[in-house]
Amino acid sequence: MDSLKWLPVFLLVGCNGAPGDDTGDTKVVQHGDPPVAPSLVLNEFLGSNDATNPDEAGEFDDWVELYNTGDTLVNFDGLYLTDNLDKPTKWPLPAGLGLQPGEYYLIWCDGQPEQGVEHSSFKINSASGVLAVYVVADGYDPLRVDGINYTLQQADLSAARVPDGSDNWVAGQEPTPAASNGQ
Numbered sequence: 001m002d003s004l005k006w007l008p009v010f011l012l013v014g015c016n017g018a019p020g021d022d023t024g025d026t027k028v029v030q031h032g033d034p035p036v037a038p039s040l041v042l043n044e045f046l047g048s049n050d051a052t053n054p055d056e057a058g059e060f061d062d063w064v065e066l067y068n069t070g071d072t073l074v075n076f077d078g079l080y081l082t083d084n085l086d087k088p089t090k091w092p093l094p095a096g097l098g099l100q101p102g103e104y105y106l107i108w109c110d111g112q113p114e115q116g117v118e119h120s121s122f123k124i125n126s127a128s129g130v131l132a133v134y135v136v137a138d139g140y141d142p143l144r145v146d147g148i149n150y151t152l153q154q155a156d157l158s159a160a161r162v163p164d165g166s167d168n169w170v171a172g173q174e175p176t177p178a179a180s181n182g183q
Contacts (some may be wrong), residue, residue, distance in 0.1 A: 008099070010044065013024040013055060015123040018095075023157060024073050025144065027079045027170065033137060034140055035078070035135045035137035035143040036135070036137075037143055037145045038068075038070070038074040038075075038079070038135065038145060039068055039069045039070025039071075039072070039074060039101075039134060040066055040067070040068055040069070040070075040074045040092070040099065040133060040145055040146065041066070041067050041069055041133075041145075041146045041161065041165050042064060042065070042066065042067075042081070042131055042132075042133060042146050042147065042151065042161075043065045043066060043160065043161050043164055043181065044064075044158050044159065044160035044164060044173070044175070044176065044177070044181055045062070045063065045064045045065065045085070045109075045115035045124065045131060045148075045150075045158060045159055045160075046062055046063050046124075046131075046153075046157075046175050046177070047062050047064065047122075047125070047126045047150065047153035047158075047159070048062065048126040048153040048155045048156065049061055049062050049155075049156065050156055051155075051156055052156045052175055053175055053177050055108045055110070055117075055119075055148045056115075057115060060114075060177075061108045061109065061110035061123075062108075062109045062110065062122070062123060062124040062126070063106055063107060063108050063109055063117040063177060064106075064107045064109055064120075064176060065098065065104055065105070065107075065178060066093075066104065066105040066106075066107070066108050066129060066133070067099075067102075067103070067104050067105075067161075067164055067165055068099040068100065068101050068102060068103050069165035070101055071101050071165075072101065072151075073098050073099070073100055073101075074098050074099045075097075075098040076092075076093035076094055076095065076096075076098050076099075077095050077096070078135055078136050078137060079092070079093040079133060079134070079135055079136075079145070080092050080093065080133065080134045080135075080136065080142070081093060081107060081120060081131070081132070081133055082122075082131075082132050082133075082134065083109075083122050083124065083125065083129055083130060083131055083132075084122075084130070085130055085132060085147075087139060088132070088134040088136075088142035089134065089136060089142060090121065090122060091094055091121045091122060093107075093133075094117035094118070097117070102175065103136075104179065105131040105156045105176040105178070106118065106123075106177050106178045107120055108120065109116065109122060109123055111123045112121060122155075124153075126152070126153045127152055127153075128149075128151045128152060129149075129150060130147060130148065130149050131147060131148055131150070132144055132145075132146065132147030132148075132151070133145040133146050133147065142174040148169065153171075154171070154172055155157045156175070157171070157172045157173060157174070157175070158173045158174075158176070159171045159173065160173045160176065160183050161181060162182060162183070163180075163181065163183050164180055164181050
């Protein structure tokens with residue numbers, strides 16, 4: 001995960017005094033709080049779901065699992081999932097929802113957002129691609145929280161961080177949606 005330091009942006013706004021008079025009041029206005037990268041990671045994904053893990057409609061859709069590695073709640077407001085780094089705000093995570101520490105969240109990547117808040121507007125490309133999570137704050141560019149570039153996916157086998165939340169991605173795993181990937 002990239003670690004960046006953010007410095008606040010300040011604007012000087014007008015003076016109450018006459019031109020050349022230094023007795024006027026100067027207000028300092030901060031241009032919004034910088035985005036903070038939450039302790040949220042892509043923990044597992046299944047990019048070729050042919051016959052395992054059906055969604056609530058009985059469809060075998062591809063999916064992404066998110067995991068909270070931290071010790072505080074991660075609120076989904078301002079967070080986005082994408083399969084295109086040129087479009088970091090492609091699909092917003094469900095507003096008003098979040099993950100407690102150590103919890104998992106499954107998103108169906110089926111291109112059918114009309115099926116519910118857990119269904120993204122895009123499908124996973126099983127040949128190769130990228131998946132990423134971004135956070136956005138007013139007045140700032142999107143900040144990449146986590147992401148992975150992947151290659152050809154095997155049918156009904158996932159790519160997963162083992163153990164959960166680690167930097168170690170393992171391909172060809174038995175899927176464990178919304179559960180631990182093991183040690």
